[in-house]
Amino acid sequence: MNPVLPAAAERLADVWVYLATTPLLGLTITLLVYQGAFMLYQRSGFHPLANPVAMAVVALGTLLWATGTPYATYFEGAQFVHFLLGPATVALAVPLFEQLARLKRLWLPMLGSLVVGTLAATVTAIGVGWVLGASKATLASLAPKSVTTPVAMGIAEKIGGLPSLTAVLVVCTGIVGAASARFLFDALRITDPTVRGFALGTAAHGIGTARAFQVSQEMGAFAGLAMGLSALFSALALPLVAGLLLRWV
Amino acid sequence: MIPALATLLVFQLLGEALVFALAAPVPGPVVGLALLLLVLVLRPAWLQAIKPTAQTLLQHLSLLFVPAGVGVMLHLQRLGDEALAIGVALVLSTLVGLASAALTMAWLMKRVAPAPQPVDGEQP
Numbered sequence: 001m002n003p004v005l006p007a008a009a010e011r012l013a014d015v016w017v018y019l020a021t022t023p024l025l026g027l028t029i030t031l032l033v034y035q036g037a038f039m040l041y042q043r044s045g046f047h048p049l050a051n052p053v054a055m056a057v058v059a060l061g062t063l064l065w066a067t068g069t070p071y072a073t074y075f076e077g078a079q080f081v082h083f084l085l086g087p088a089t090v091a092l093a094v095p096l097f098e099q100l101a102r103l104k105r106l107w108l109p110m111l112g113s114l115v116v117g118t119l120a121a122t123v124t125a126i127g128v129g130w131v132l133g134a135s136k137a138t139l140a141s142l143a144p145k146s147v148t149t150p151v152a153m154g155i156a157e158k159i160g161g162l163p164s165l166t167a168v169l170v171v172c173t174g175i176v177g178a179a180s181a182r183f184l185f186d187a188l189r190i191t192d193p194t195v196r197g198f199a200l201g202t203a204a205h206g207i208g209t210a211r212a213f214q215v216s217q218e219m220g221a222f223a224g225l226a227m228g229l230s231a232l233f234s235a236l237a238l239p240l241v242a243g244l245l246l247r248w249v
Numbered sequence: 250m251i252p253a254l255a256t257l258l259v260f261q262l263l264g265e266a267l268v269f270a271l272a273a274p275v276p277g278p279v280v281g282l283a284l285l286l287l288v289l290v291l292r293p294a295w296l297q298a299i300k301p302t303a304q305t306l307l308q309h310l311s312l313l314f315v316p317a318g319v320g321v322m323l324h325l326q327r328l329g330d331e332a333l334a335i336g337v338a339l340v341l342s343t344l345v346g347l348a349s350a351a352l353t354m355a356w357l358m359k360r361v362a363p364a365p366q367p368v369d370g371e372q373p
Contacts, residue, residue, distance in 0.1 A: 030312075030315055030316060031312075033315075034312045034315055038312075051311075052311055052312075053311045053314050053315060053318060054318075056312075056315045056318075057315060057318035057319055057321060060315065060319045061319050061321060061322050064319070064322060065322060071319065071320060071322055071323050074316075074319065075316060075320075078315070078316035078319070079316065081312060081313055081315065081316050082313065082316040082317060084306065084313050085278070085313045085314075086261045086277070086278040086281075087254065087257040087258055087261055087278075087306060088306045088307060088310055088313055089261075089276075089278035089279060089281070089282055090257045090260045090261050090264070090278055090281040090282050090285055091257055091299075091302070091303035091306045091307055092282050092307065093260075093282050093283075093285035093286040093289060093303075094289075094296065094299060094300055094303040094304070094307075095303075095307070096282075096286055097286055097289040097290065097293075097296060098296075100290070106358065108357060108361050109353075109354045109355075109357035109358045109361065110354060112353050112354065112357045113350045113351070113353045113354035113357070114350070116349050116350065116353040117346050117347075117349050117350025117351075117353065118346070118350075120342075120345050120346055120349040120350075121342045121343065121345060121346030121349075122342070124338070124341055124342035124345040124346070125338050125339070125341075125342035126338075128334075128337055128338040128341050128342065129334050129335065129338035132333055132334035132337055132338065133331075133334055134331050134334035134335060134338065135331065138327065138331050138334070138335060142335065142338055142339065142342075145339065145342075146342070146343070146346050148276075149314065149317055150276045150278070151275075151276045151279070154274075154276065162324075164320055164323060164324070165324050165327065167317040167318075167320055168317070168318065168320050168321045168323075168324055168328075169335070169339060170317070171314050171317055171318035171321075172318075172321075172339055173339060173342075173343050174314065176339065176340055176343045176344075177343050177346075177347055180343070180344060180347070181347055184344060184347055184348060184351075185347075185351060188348060188351060188352065190351045190352070190355055192355065192358070195351050195354045195355050195358070196351065198350065198351075198354055199347050199348075199350035199351035199354065200347065202346065202347075202350040203343055203346030203347040203350055204343065204346075204347070206310055206311075206313070206314060207310075207311055207314055209307075209310060210307075210309075210310035210311035210314075211311070213307055213308060213310065220307070224307070226350075228279055228282050228283075231275070231276060231279045232275055232279055235274045235275040235276065235279075236274060236275070239274070
């Protein structure tokens with residue numbers, strides 16, 4: 001057996017272990033893997049089922065698992081990407097401002113949609129989870145999953161859920177919403193892009209909004225508005241509603 | 250780009266500070282969004298300065314969710330144990346949320362805010 005090969009492999013492993021301790025690696029692989037996933041998404045003609053977040057998460061998770069890299073180590077680098085969620089939320093003011101005239105005309109339909117959509121999603125999540133025997137901590141982590149990540153984590157903490165599990169469920173919800181919305185809306189004969197965008201932002205927060213922006217600026221603006229309003233409404237109403245439901249189950 | 254990024258961060262910072270000072274249950278960036286929107290209404294000239302950077306950030310919004318999503322590896326045990334309940338609840342409630350939000354809005358729009366006539370050049 002050639003002794004050079006195992007030695008080289010060991011050296012390579014050493015290099016990985018060294019690099020894995022610096023934030024550079026986590027940040028770089030996040031961008032590279034996402035770029036690859038996005039190219040596949042583009043190649044598919046932006047097909048909703050080829051969701052780039054889902055592909056990137058699976059690829060990165062597999063890579064970390066295969067190399068035995070702990071999530072905390074990876075997050076040292078990935079946190080720089082994660083951090084941008086804050087400024088990106090603030091940036092939603094721009095498309096909102098550009099749609100302001102229509103927002104003023106549609107405030108009542110939007111308010112109704114927001115309240116009904118948010119509460120229906122929460123009640124269904126808790127109800128179905130409870131019927132199928134999910135534990136209480138899981139139910140509390142599921143309840144705020146239609147809200148954007150930082151808000152959802154805060155709500156989960158308040159009602160006895162696991163914030164980090166909620167973060168994952170939020171991302172899964174966004175992926176399911178972004179992947180299914182076109183088919184669902186077509187089946188329901190919802191064609192108005194303002195309605196499609198607003199519902200997507202209400203039920204699937206930022207990932208739904210990202211998907212909406214890839215379809216059109218108009219749809220994206222309404223999705224972004226829904227995401228912002230739903231964050232406000234949910235932060236106020238969900239601890240109360242979900243807290244009450246969880247006391248019953 | 251730097252002035253725009255600084256503006257976004259300043260408004261996020263203001264939002265976080267307000268939320269902390271008032272012990273409000275809403276997240277800082279959402280308050281920052283509301284404040285920036287208010288400033289844009291009062292000073293529309295600000296729009297051109299921040300628009301390109303804001304659009305760039307929002308075009309890549311889905312990238313920003315990847316690090317949190319990879320956290321799935323911390324919860325494989327629980328997700329495996331309760332896979333059926335979590336999976337069904339998640340998919341069903343997302344579909345119910347999407348459908349109920351869309352149907353409510355479409356229904357209310359027909360009642361209270363009829364679409365403008367196509368005469369004014371707007372596509373339906």
